[in-house]
Amino acid sequence: MHEMKDTARALxxxxxxxxxxxxxxxxxxxxxxxxxxxxxxxxxxxxxxxxPRLLEVEPENLKIxxxxxxxxxxxxxxxxxxxxxxxxxxxxxxxxxxxLRNITYRTTDGRFCVIDFEFAxxxxxxNGKPVSLKPSG
Numbered sequence: 001m002h003e004m005k006d007t008a009r010a011l012x013x014x015x016x017x018x019x020x021x022x023x024x025x026x027x028x029x030x031x032x033x034x035x036x037x038x039x040x041x042x043x044x045x046x047x048x049x050x051x052p053r054l055l056e057v058e059p060e061n062l063k064i065x066x067x068x069x070x071x072x073x074x075x076x077x078x079x080x081x082x083x084x085x086x087x088x089x090x091x092x093x094x095x096x097x098x099x100l101r102n103i104t105y106r107t108t109d110g111r112f113c114v115i116d117f118e119f120a121x122x123x124x125x126x127n128g129k130p131v132s133l134k135p136s137g
Contacts, residue, residue, distance in 0.1 A: 010118075014068060019055060024062040024118070032118040033062045035131075039093060039117040040066070048091040050084075050106075050113040069113035070106035084112050094121040096132065 005012040052066035121132035
């Protein structure tokens with residue numbers, strides 16, 4: 001496997017088969033794991049095709065395995081970046097970390113994609129209220 005990210009919050013590796021393995025760790029790891037899993041399932045149910053799709057969930061290891069959404073983007077017009085995150089909101093999710101590091105480019109269809117949903121907000125979390133793990137302040 002190829003290591004992509006190794007921080008206090010997560011270890012992300014890409015397998016030789018292209019699948020992305022993300023293990024949550026550190027502060028609120030269990031909550032972040034469950035939240036990202038919930039958000040990805042929510043987006044898949046709504047037909048959002050420019051985010052990773054969950055392939056496996058390992059609660060005992062706080063690990064998810066997803067499809068690969070392409071390569072990280074080094075440069076992107078700020079207006080286009082804003083448009084990509086706005087498009088995500090049409091599916092009921094606001095990404096709370098709208099940085100370039102959370103946008104990838106999928107060459108198979110020329111599509112910009114969005115990754116990393118552990119702090120995203122579900123705009124309707126079930127009882128008409130948003131649900132988020134976004135750190136306050």
